[in-house]
Amino acid sequence: MAISPTRPSNLPKLQRVLVVGGGGREHALAWALQRCPEIEAVWISPGNGGTNSPGAGISAIAIAETDSAALIAHCQAEAIDLVVIGPEAPLAAGVADDLRESGLAVFGPSATGAQLEASKAWSKQLMRDANIPTAGHWSVSNEADALKVLNTVDRPLVVKADGLAAGKGVTVADTVEQAAAAIQDAFGGRFGSAGSQLVLEERLDGPEVSVFALCDGERMVVLPPAQDHKRLEDGDRGPNTGGMGAYAPAPLLSEEGLDTVRRTVLEPTLQALKERGIDYRGVIYAGLMLTATGPQVIEFNCRFGDPECQTLMPLLGPELARVLQACAIGRLDLAPALTIKPQCSACVVAAASGYPESPRKGDPITIDLPVSQTRQLFHAGTRREESGVLVSSGGRVLAVIAQADDFDAAFSAAYSDLERVSFEGITYRRDIGHQVRSS
């Protein structure tokens, strides 16, 4: 009998998987896992309006992403072999710890490890201790101290809420006055308890790129770099968002550059986590700025980026499930090599009007896309009503993704697919990938 290269006999059985979360990232993860030939069933909890597709091997189950007890009960009832936790909130709340304690194999760090994202002060201290290239910073816990630092430095520092603030906790000030106003806002309660401590940071300059390392506590597999587009409007204008589109591999970071990031950022970070007694099994997401003096860390996250994940998943081979499982059990050395398609992947997000401040919701969505091996549509803020009608239910509604031999063709396919999606107020950037497109 031929042995499948994706079925190493030395890893445990892997047939039934649960993805925790309900965004576009989790839809993409469930889709990618279901492509592994050994996997019989993928559940997603709670999922979204596009994820209940038993015909495609994915079933949604209505369990909140932080409800550890219900997740454990589901895993036991369904004999789940691997749980992949998508978002930061359940990770920071200790859901991975709870599930692991009940004996499950979990891809996703412990609550202590998730501080890499959940506390910017903790994360900056780790970077400082491990000598990881990043902007100079001051951690402050009251307004008077913060203003004193600002006035002494007398430069427009970047002001960051310490805790999770749904991507809205950062102010990149152009003037000292703007920085002072952001400090006063944060201590005035704008971010709730997430802003009761702040990190003030030197402002860096350069293009940004996201790099993801899949870690088993000791070892890592580094994915191709991806470029996000954080601003709402064309030309990188307007407010910051969760991300309006992405592409990969981002040529900004050459193979050599990626190797530098591995050596100077990712490996020392995993080592520093280990020295703190943290067995980090999940994604280290390094948000980097490519400055004149080399790559510097802007932020760490403890999960895949959204929409970078949607962009990257179609480039990864079916070994992905085995790689995540091997990370979850601390044995990446047993995983098959992860194949990466030598293609360009383009992703454009369709948001609701009013996003990010107050997105319009409840509009019916029509989608008329042909099935294709190289084109995907992942849902995010969508909901299926009892009548069967699909409606918008969040800021970033869905994303279209396409792969081709070059970025021009990939973006042209993604944008033409977007024309076959409609809902009232659909909003998207026309210039995603402008860095790599010739037209």
Ligand code: AMP
């Ligand atoms: P963060 O949530 O930490 O990723 O910050 C959001 C955005 O603010 C980043 O994607 C950058 O565009 C910007 N930013 C954060 N830190 C800095 C910094 N030190 N210098 C310049 N821009 C920054």
Ligand code: GLY
């Ligand atoms: N796309 C940026 C993030 O996921 O944080």
